[in-house]
Amino acid sequence: MSSVLEQELLCDWIWGRICGIEELILDTQYSGKEHARTICSPVEDPDAGTFYLTPPCVGEKCHVTPPRCPTEERAVGTIHTHPQGHVEFSSGDYLSSIKNREKIQCLATSRKHIATSWNASSSRVPTIFDIYKNMIKCEKLNMDMLDKNLVSLLAEANELAKDIADKALEGKPYDAETKYYREKMGEFRKGAKDSGFVIGCAVPEFMGVWERPTIRKEVKE
Numbered sequence: 700m701s702s703v704l705e706q707e708l709l710c711d712w713i714w715g716r717i718c719g720i721e722e723l724i725l726d727t728q729y730s731g732k733e734h735a736r737t738i739c740s741p742v743e744d745p746d747a748g749t750f751y752l753t754p755p756c757v758g759e760k761c762h763v764t765p766p767r768c769p770t771e772e773r774a775v776g777t778i779h780t781h782p783q784g785h786v787e788f789s790s791g792d793y794l795s796s797i798k799n800r801e802k803i804q805c806l807a808t809s810r811k812h813i814a815t816s817w818n819a820s821s822s823r824v825p826t827i828f829d830i831y832k833n834m835i836k837c838e839k840l841n842m843d844m845l846d847k848n849l850v851s852l853l854a855e856a857n858e859l860a861k862d863i864a865d866k867a868l869e870g871k872p873y874d875a876e877t878k879y880y881r882e883k884m885g886e887f888r889k890g891a892k893d894s895g896f897v898i899g900c901a902v903p904e905f906m907g908v909w910e911r912p913t914i915r916k917e918v919k920e
């Protein structure tokens with residue numbers, strides 16, 4: 700089976716598992732830790748397109764190593780969560796997907812939006828809600844389109860990410876590093892899209908992103 704066809708099957712297959720992925724988002728919120736599941740596929744399956752998800756693996760606040768597939772099987776992709784609600788794949792996420800030659804990578808997170816609602820009986824006082832949107836985003840990765848320039852942008856961004864983590868631990872400011880990191884990743888994302896290395900999974904087509912609003916708590920009246 701061609702890699703492109705298998706990636707299309709993977710995109711379809713993953714959208715059918717939204718309930719399980721939302722559970723991963725909830726578990727992430729309760730624990731504050733990254734969660735990951737790996738998509739495995741038997742190597743010698745004549746009818747390729749048979750996929751399953753490993754049980755979740757729980758990492759730390761900003762890092763998780765996805766589970767392995769059994770040795771006789773292929774790891775075709777991963778799903779992981781971001782407890783702090785970051786909606787983009789990090790430099791580390793891309794580097795690890797490249798290292799494992801993943802065909803698809805998915806990110807699941809919950810991001811906060813503030814919403815107000817005007818009560819008819821007390822028109823001057825709005826009710827303010829925290830609205831969380833559960834978001835799932837998947838990307839097809841075409842390793843044939845990956846070039847040296849993209850890899851070096853990721854490597855530079857990843858060095859900056861390490862500096863940021865070190866400075867945060869030491870309680871030092873890291874605004875400049877954050878700015879450079881965003882610049883490098885912006886350049887990488889543009890290049891990755893233009894070259895065809897990254898193509899969004901387009902099933903429930905919202906630019907490859909699925910979102911569902913959920914009201915978690917009422918902040919104030």
Ligand SMILES: [Zn+2]
Nearest residue numbers: 779788789792
């Ligand atoms: Zn990540």
